Amino acid sequence: MESTFHISSYCHIKNNSVLLDGEPLYSSPNQEFSAFIKSAVRHVKTNYPKFYKMDHLSKLAFLAADVLLKKADFSADTEHNIAIILSNRASSLDTDRTYQASIAEPEIFFPSPSVFVYTLPNICMGEISIKHQLHSENCFFIFDSFNADHLWINTQSLLKQKKAEKVLCGWVDFDDKNYEAFLYLVEENGIIAHTPNEIKRLYKT
Incomplete structure (x- = not known):
C-alpha cells in the first residue's frame, strides 16, 4: 500500500x-x-545566541522553523532525517543591497564577511539545520510567487523515495520592509492532507 503524507x-x-x-x-x-x-523570538523562547547575527531572511526562516520544530518536540541533541525545501521571490536581495552599499564607494570600501556570508538565500537553511541537527536533503527555489505545486512535487518525491522522514517546506521572503514566512511540516502523521490545494488554502489562511 502506497504511503500517504500529511x-x-x-x-x-x-x-x-x-x-x-x-x-x-x-x-x-x-x-x-x-x-x-x-x-517575537524572546516571546517564543528561542534560545540561540547566533540568531542576533543573522540577516533578516535567516531570522524570518529560523523563527518559523523553530516554532514548528519545537511543537514537534524534536531533541536538539539528536540528528534528524528532516529535509528542507524553501522558496521565495526576492532571493537574498535585501542582504545584497547591504553588501553592495559596503563596497560601492572606493573611499570607504569595506566588504564585510559577516554580511557577505548571507548573500545566498539558502544560508537560512544552514542556520536551521545547525540549530535542530537536521541531516538530509535541502533546496531553495526562486519563484515569482508562492508555488504550492512545485513544493508538493519535490516533497512527495523525497518522502516516497525515503530520502527523508519528514520535510520542512514553504515560503520565506524578505525585501526591504516587506516580509512573509509560511512554513509547514510534512510527514506520515497528521490531520491535513498533503495536497497542492490544501497547501494553497493554508497559505491564504
Whole structure:
C-alpha cells in the first residue's frame, strides 16, 4: 500500500504576527521588522545566541522553523532525517543591497564577511539545520510567487523515495520592509492532507 503524507503543523509570520496552525502565538503591531523579530523570538523562547547575527531572511526562516520544530518536540541533541525545501521571490536581495552599499564607494570600501556570508538565500537553511541537527536533503527555489505545486512535487518525491522522514517546506521572503514566512511540516502523521490545494488554502489562511 502506497504511503500517504500529511501536513502536521504550519506557521505564518507576517504583519508583525506569528501564527501557529492558524492560531495567534505572538503579535506586536507598529514595530519595524528588527524590533518585532527580536521581541517575537524572546516571546517564543528561542534560545540561540547566533540568531542576533543573522540577516533578516535567516531570522524570518529560523523563527518559523523553530516554532514548528519545537511543537514537534524534536531533541536538539539528536540528528534528524528532516529535509528542507524553501522558496521565495526576492532571493537574498535585501542582504545584497547591504553588501553592495559596503563596497560601492572606493573611499570607504569595506566588504564585510559577516554580511557577505548571507548573500545566498539558502544560508537560512544552514542556520536551521545547525540549530535542530537536521541531516538530509535541502533546496531553495526562486519563484515569482508562492508555488504550492512545485513544493508538493519535490516533497512527495523525497518522502516516497525515503530520502527523508519528514520535510520542512514553504515560503520565506524578505525585501526591504516587506516580509512573509509560511512554513509547514510534512510527514506520515497528521490531520491535513498533503495536497497542492490544501497547501494553497493554508497559505491564504
